[in-house]
Amino acid sequence: MKSLVENLPIGHCVTVHDFSENYKCTEQNEIESSYFQKLEVSLYVTILHRHSVLEYDGKDSTAEEPNIVTEQFFVISPDQKHDHHYTHCVQNLVSEYLKSINCEISVMHEFTDGCSSQYKSRHCMGDVSYSCSDFGYAKILRNYFETSHARGPQDAAGGFIKKQADLAVIRGTHVIQSSKDLFDYAQSNLSTTADSSKCSRRIFRYVDSVNRDRDRNFLPVK
Secondary structure: HHHHOOOOOOOEEEEEEEEEEEEEOOOOOOHHHHHOOOOEEEEEEEEEEEEOOOOHOOOOOOOOOOOOOEEEEEEEEEOOOOOHHHHHHHHHHHHHHHHHHOOOOOEEEEOOOOOOOHHHHHHHHHHHHHHHHHHOOOOEEEEEEEOOOOOOOHHHHHHHHHHHHHHHHHHHOOOOHHHHHHHHHHHHOOOOOOOOOOHHHEEEOOHHHHHOOOOOOOOOOO
């Protein structure tokens, strides 16, 4: 993947997808019952590698002088069913974001772990077969990390969001008791990255509920 990102052709984009461990809402001075019954929030992480867009990033990218931008894309939701419908929803949000900044993508390279319910089942692969028509790509390539080798920047990105949220609660500067609270905090306080960071920015999206009534059913291969 490193070689692909470093030599990314124009019109190509690399995404690394992963569910972060759910964020558990806490209170600065919580009672005992709250300690044992913490509300959990879904946090989905996508690492984006793409060519820069002059109007959006302030610098153009060409085949002769490529400029690769890395971004962290987060989807926050109260929906805790981590399935292929959820991942399809995230893919759609990523596609909409790329279109909104006029980043024209013809080939999408996806890297995921091997979770069957999220990325490998017949329903997941059925969605992949529809991806070009769903998102407007000419081609989509899904790659799977080897077993136990999927750890990477996506894990650190998710951990950072949760750690910063916990610190804000402990310091008493913010109250985070719901998925919307977490989204509002992150959107307002964590979108900008440090100048020394390899990540250009963090993008946050909120999904109240995932559409699972998509009328797509795929038969098992016999």
